[in-house]
Amino acid sequence: MYVCICHALNDKKVKAALDQGATTPASVFRHHNCQVQCGKCVPTMRSMASEHRATFAQQTAAAAAVAAMPAAAPCCGSALPEPANAEAVPAYAIAAE
Ligand code: FES
Numbered sequence: 001m002y003v004c005i006c007h008a009l010n011d012k013k014v015k016a017a018l019d020q021g022a023t024t025p026a027s028v029f030r031h032h033n034c035q036v037q038c039g040k041c042v043p044t045m046r047s048m049a050s051e052h053r054a055t056f057a058q059q060t061a062a063a064a065a066v067a068a069m070p071a072a073a074p075c076c077g078s079a080l081p082e083p084a085n086a087e088a089v090p091a092y093a094i095a096a097e
Contacts, residue, residue: 003048004041007034014045018052025049 017031
């Protein structure tokens with residue numbers, strides 16, 4: 001979907017600019033080396049930027065919550081589980097060790 005007709009900026013180009021640090025319509029234009037002309041796209045870009053910030057804040061909060069979780073205690077003592085392919089080792093390989 002085209003967001004800015006004047007500069008042929010579609011939603012992917014706007015999102016790419018937002019992903020790389022643009023936070024306002026002006027910074028989206030700077031990212032793509034252009035300037036606002038008619039301005040009809042500015043409200044859409046502004047709402048895309050605020051939506052992007054909200055999503056980023058949610059992801060940051062979720063990552064912080066995961067980082068703050070205590071480390072899981074081993075459930076079965078300190079023994080490590082056998083690897084899934086432990087039985088696939090041929091007997092001659094074990095005998096060679
Ligand atoms: S539509 Fe974006 S400046 Fe005109």
